Amino acid sequence: xxxxxxxxxxxxxxxxxxxxxxxxxxxxxxxxxxxxxxxxxxxxxxxxxxxxxxxxxxxxxxxxx
Numbered sequence: 001x002x003x004x005x006x007x008x009x010x011x012x013x014x015x016x017x018x019x020x021x022x023x024x025x026x027x028x029x030x031x032x033x034x035x036x037x038x039x040x041x042x043x044x045x046x047x048x049x050x051x052x053x054x055x056x057x058x059x060x061x062x063x064x065x
Contacts, residue, residue: 002040009040013051023053
């Protein structure tokens with residue numbers, strides 16, 4: 001993964017969180033910002049996790065058959 005793009009995408013999310021004083025939603029970003037963030041960091045919930053703005057999801061319990 002390109003470190004510069006990763007840092008830029010994380011920076012967009014952290015900056016937006018600071019402006020809003022809360023975790024950003026997809027609707028808080030411009031279409032261009034959202035496309036860039038998702039393209040670099042993946043689905044929006046995972047992007048928030050990678051930026052340290054959301055707790056990583058817990059694996060579901062139990063075993064698959």
